[in-house]
Amino acid sequence: QKEVEQDPGPLSVPEGAIVSLNCTYSNSAFQYFMWYRQYSRKGPELLMYTYSSGNKEDGRFTAQVDKSSKYISLFIRDSQPSDSATYLCAMSANSNYQLIWGAGTKLIIKP
Amino acid sequence: GAGVSQTPSNKVTEKGKYVELRCDPISGHTALYWYRQSLGQGPEFLIYFQGTGAADDSGLPNDRFFAVRPEGSVSTLKIQRTERGDSAVYLCASSLNPGDNEQFFGPGTRLTVL
Numbered sequence: 001q002k003e004v005e006q007d008p009g010p011l012s013v014p015e016g017a018i019v020s021l022n023c024t025y026s027n028s029a030f031q032y033f034m035w036y037r038q039y040s041r042k043g044p045e046l047l048m049y050t051y052s053s054g055n056k057e058d059g060r061f062t063a064q065v066d067k068s069s070k071y072i073s074l075f076i077r078d079s080q081p082s083d084s085a086t087y088l089c090a091m092s093a094n095s096n097y098q099l100i101w102g103a104g105t106k107l108i109i110k111p
Numbered sequence: 112g113a114g115v116s117q118t119p120s121n122k123v124t125e126k127g128k129y130v131e132l133r134c135d136p137i138s139g140h141t142a143l144y145w146y147r148q149s150l151g152q153g154p155e156f157l158i159y160f161q162g163t164g165a166a167d168d169s170g171l172p173n174d175r176f177f178a179v180r181p182e183g184s185v186s187t188l189k190i191q192r193t194e195r196g197d198s199a200v201y202l203c204a205s206s207l208n209p210g211d212n213e214q215f216f217g218p219g220t221r222l223t224v225l
Binding site for chain 2: 004006008032034041042043044045046049088090092098099101102103104
């Protein structure tokens with residue numbers, strides 16, 4: 001079993017819908033949780049960064065962490081075709097560089 | 112400002128050959144990371160530099176892989192005796208300070224070993 005599990009998709013939704021992306025993990029030591037967006041043939045780009053449990057909101061994006069369930073989510077409101085990309089979760093046990101990554105979920109927003 | 116750049120963008124080589132992949136981090140960033148990303152997978156950590164020194168090379172898969180950063184800026188990932196299993200996208204990232212969780216990624220070098 002992988003340390004971080006993420007449904008590869010693809011997830012296809014109509015423009016304007018609310019999107020929910022999720023990861024589960026097994027290592028209870030993880031404290032730092034990140035969501036990256038990766039467009040085709042590009043490197044990952046940091047979207048959201050959360051420490052420990054709770055919610056964080058930034059514009060149309062909301063990240064949630066539930067450490068008791070070892071489950072993290074990214075919500076995208078008012079989704080746009082430009083949001084079509086692969087979304088990767090990543091996490092680490094402390095503020096270091098060794099991120100453990102999910103495999104990514106491919107998201108398609110249909111106009 | 113300029114982001115992380117990587118050259119070449121694509122590299123096709125034959126099994127057994129030697130390749131070098133270059134990374135130019137964001138100016139002033141002291142930390143530099145190399146990752147490998149296979150199709151349909153998340154990035155896999157290879158090596159991390161603080162300044163000129165490799166602070167952690169535990170992710171390098173074997174001794175065919177080596178990386179340097181002689182002046183604390185540009186880094187080169189070197190792969191000897193390439194194998195077909197080395198085919199992947201090699202990503203470089205940099206961060207302003209060591210230990211920063213926000214890493215800025217380059218577009219990657221797509222390596223294909225025939």
